[in-house]
Structure formats: C-alpha cells, structure tokens
Amino acid sequence: MPKGSVTAPIASARPAERGTADKAGHSGATASDAATRARSPGQLASEGKSLRDKVPRSQHAAWKKPEGRADPIDLLCSSDSDRLPDLVPIRYGRMLESPFAFFRGAASVMAADLATTPSIGIKVQACGDCHLMNFGGFATPERNIIFDINDFDETLPAPWEWDIKRLVASIVLAARTIGLTDEQGRDSAIACARSYRKRLRGFAAMHPLQVWYARVSADDLLEGVPPGARAGVQRRIDKASAQSGSEVDFPKLAGMVGGRVGIQDSPPLIFHPEETHLPEFQQVLDQVLAGYRATLADDRRALLDRYRLVDAAIKVVGVGSVGRRCWIALMMSASNEPLFLQFKEAVASVLEPYAGASAYAHHGERVVVGQRLMQPSSDLFLGWVTAEANGRQFYVRQLRDAKIKPLVETFDDELLEFYAEACGWVLARAHAKGSDVSAIGGYLGAGDQFDEAMGSFALAYADQTERDHAALKAAVRKGRIAVYQEV
Numbered sequence: 001m002p003k004g005s006v007t008a009p010i011a012s013a014r015p016a017e018r019g020t021a022d023k024a025g026h027s028g029a030t031a032s033d034a035a036t037r038a039r040s041p042g043q044l045a046s047e048g049k050s051l052r053d054k055v056p057r058s059q060h061a062a063w064k065k066p067e068g069r070a071d072p073i074d075l076l077c078s079s080d081s082d083r084l085p086d087l088v089p090i091r092y093g094r095m096l097e098s099p100f101a102f103f104r105g106a107a108s109v110m111a112a113d114l115a116t117t118p119s120i121g122i123k124v125q126a127c128g129d130c131h132l133m134n135f136g137g138f139a140t141p142e143r144n145i146i147f148d149i150n151d152f153d154e155t156l157p158a159p160w161e162w163d164i165k166r167l168v169a170s171i172v173l174a175a176r177t178i179g180l181t182d183e184q185g186r187d188s189a190i191a192c193a194r195s196y197r198k199r200l201r202g203f204a205a206m207h208p209l210q211v212w213y214a215r216v217s218a219d220d221l222l223e224g225v226p227p228g229a230r231a232g233v234q235r236r237i238d239k240a241s242a243q244s245g246s247e248v249d250f251p252k253l254a255g256m257v258g259g260r261v262g263i264q265d266s267p268p269l270i271f272h273p274e275e276t277h278l279p280e281f282q283q284v285l286d287q288v289l290a291g292y293r294a295t296l297a298d299d300r301r302a303l304l305d306r307y308r309l310v311d312a313a314i315k316v317v318g319v320g321s322v323g324r325r326c327w328i329a330l331m332m333s334a335s336n337e338p339l340f341l342q343f344k345e346a347v348a349s350v351l352e353p354y355a356g357a358s359a360y361a362h363h364g365e366r367v368v369v370g371q372r373l374m375q376p377s378s379d380l381f382l383g384w385v386t387a388e389a390n391g392r393q394f395y396v397r398q399l400r401d402a403k404i405k406p407l408v409e410t411f412d413d414e415l416l417e418f419y420a421e422a423c424g425w426v427l428a429r430a431h432a433k434g435s436d437v438s439a440i441g442g443y444l445g446a447g448d449q450f451d452e453a454m455g456s457f458a459l460a461y462a463d464q465t466e467r468d469h470a471a472l473k474a475a476v477r478k479g480r481i482a483v484y485q486e487v
Helices: 033-039 042-051 057-061 070-078 088-095 098-105 107-112 160-177 184-204 208-213 219-224 227-242 245-253 283-294 298-304 363-376 413-434 438-444 449-477
Strands: 123-126 135-139 145-149 156-159 254-257 262-264 307-315 326-333 339-346 384-385 392-396
Touching: 033 042, 033 145, 042 088, 042 438, 057 363, 057 392, 070 107, 088 123, 098 160, 098 254, 107 160, 123 160, 123 298, 123 413, 135 227, 135 413, 145 413, 145 438, 156 160, 156 363, 160 184, 160 413, 184 283, 184 413, 184 438, 184 449, 208 413, 219 227, 219 326, 219 413, 245 339, 262 283, 283 307, 283 384, 298 384, 363 384, 363 392, 363 438, 392 449
Parallel strands: none
Antiparallel strands: 123 156, 135 145, 254 262, 307 326, 326 339, 339 392, 384 392
C-alpha cells in the first residue's frame, strides 16, 4: 500500500476475481460486503471518522513526485502498439495543444500517480477518468435532460479519493487554459470538493432507493447557473431537447455515397477502412450486430430490430481514446429515420494495475455495468460485443443522444465555480448509487479540511501535468513522438 494509506475493515465492494460476476450484473459478494451491510450507517460513519487518526484529511493536500516515478511518455507509449498506427499521431497532436489537453489523454499517467497517494482503503465504483470534460447534459430514455458523468471507459471499483482528485486537478488546469488565476482555479477546486463532501454526506443519510432514483435535472442545474449565463444554458437545453442526437448528426455524417445512403468519409477523422470494401465484410457486420443484440433486454431487441444496418466506418473521438477502434454504424428505420450507434473498443481499465483486475472478463461488459451502477439513467442501446474475426471487445451506445458538452472555453470564474460544484454533486451521487458511502461521509465530516486539501492538491498536480506536457513537447522535438495537428 502507498505510504499514508490504510486497508480499512469497512472497505466496500472489493471486486471478485475475474469472471465471477453474477447474472444480475454485480460483482461477486465478499465477506467484507456482508460485514458492511451488517452495520448501520451510523456505525459505518463512526468507523470512517476514526480513520482520520490514520490518514488525516490534510494529508490529501500533498503531491510530490515519488522517487522512481515512471517516465510519463513511456507510460503513454506503452499502449500505442495496440492502437491503429495511423491514428496515434492524432492522439499526440491533440495532447500537445495544452497541459489540459495532455491531462485529458493521460489517464494512465495519473492512475500510476494516484496509486502513490494517501487512501483510507474504501473502494467505490469509480469513473476512472473523472475530469470536467467527461460531464455534461444528455437525454434519458424518458426524454428528460439530466446532467451527469458521460464517459466510463476506465470505470472500476477503486479508492474513492482517485476520482475527486482527478476532477479537482482538471478544474485548475481548465482555469489556467482559459486565463483565470491560480487563486480562482483553487477556489473552484475547493468548491467542487465542498459540494462533493456535502452532497455525499446527504446521500449517505438517504435510504438506497432514494439514492438510486436521485438525479440532477436540467431544472436543478438552471437554478444555480449565474444569471448572466442562464439564458444561454436554457437555449442549449431547449435545442438538445427538440431533436434526437442521430437527427442532428445525420446531415453532418451521412449522405448519398455511391448511389445509396451511407457515412461520408472525412479522413483522417472519419473513414472506411479497406476491409469494409471486401465482400465478406457484411458477414462480419451481421455477426457483430447479432452478438451485440444478444446483450440487450428483450424490449431493446424489439426496438433495435426496427432498424436495418446500412453502413459502418471508423470515427476518431476524444483524446485518450484516439487510436482505439471506434466504429459508428448507421442504422435506418423502414421510414428512413436514422440511428447512429457507436461501437467503441474496450480494453483493460488504466486503474487495473493499481486497483485490481475487473470482475468481468469482457471489458465492454465492465464499462456497461459500471455505467449503469453510476448513472441514474443510461442509454437505451447500451450493450457489448466481441468481434469474432479478431477477438476485440467493444461496448455499444448511441453515438450521441441530445448531448450537451460544456463550453469551458467560454467560462469566467463565476461560471467555472458553479460548474465545478455541479460536477462535485454528480460525482457524489454516482459514488453513492453504486456503493455504501456512509463511512466516507463520516471520514469527510462537516468541516472543510478535506476541501482545502483538494485545493492544494489540485494546484500541485496541475504543476506536475505542466511538467509532463513539457516532456511531451521535448519528445516531439527530438523525433521520439510523431504528431498530426489538425487545422
């Protein structure tokens, strides 16, 4: 264990060994799970409070590069051999743009660093890549707009501290990117941690079904938006509510291709690989679609069956995901309404070397189960599949469903602080939905010691990220890393 951490007897939800997940989609139960359930929330909170003697809350403030820290560029390059080689330079080109962009693509680097920081030994279902750009608005199956976490590629049971530390560090880096002072960035990081602490303690006092049904609606969000920004946020919500994501995407991504409806190439970011032109490719698509369909509930299968697959292509997405195989599939209904599904390659979480192997042998299933455990409402078409031709694993969802991305580049200090508070609220709800957080609430307490510690940690780790970003720039100058920078 890292110096300053403690393996607590109240640790929650330790995953079972790989492959032992039950049919209900939960990790196999352990003795510690049963022991946790046998104690009341008050007892757990008291035991959590006692952990302050072993790991003082102020101890979370420190970040110092550990002796023998792995070279961050080596860590990044370690996954390149399994990515599409022509796309890897795009990944580094995007990371080169700023320290914040580097941070978004360097979840594996921070995972290694977080494993050396203090932890009280309590695990939750963690996001694993919890930065402020992985939050946003989207439509639920009931067509309501909610605000929540929207990226779960790295989700895994892991120490709760790791998500909040990655989130607050991203806030300071974003503040620097948009020209705010470190004092303003630190204030927003503290506001995020304070919101997380207070909301988590509130969720710990609720009964499980209350937590399960809790969500941050568009109306909840609008109540706190600074007055000057409220009208703009309302317009974006209204626009997203008016159409499905596929309707918005269709004119941007598709058109008449070779006399039929298809996805239009826009290389290097959208393209049809050579194998899509082979006669047997349709058989591959049929196999993949059938395998994915088998992971859906019967009602979702009936809905999927009302669409036919007409085309599939690679689409580059995100920063850290660039180079992973991300397919978009264009489906059309009998009356020619479009549906875009995203088949995104799933590999081992960056947290696994430090938090333990997933309970799920299929990483697409790992992502789906983690997403369902953390989100209040998940995509209708969420599922997973293995491509038999090469054994690669994927998870599946709609490409976009009324998705509202944060326009961080337009934020001022007031709006950033509000957004940071909203992210802290959502993260607390996500941790509480998938895990009993009574002990964490007892540890955090009613004071601001942890909040202040997160402000200090965020500044220190942002400095580290800037040094790592400089190392990437040096590697590019020396020819060690090839980059493609988009216009």
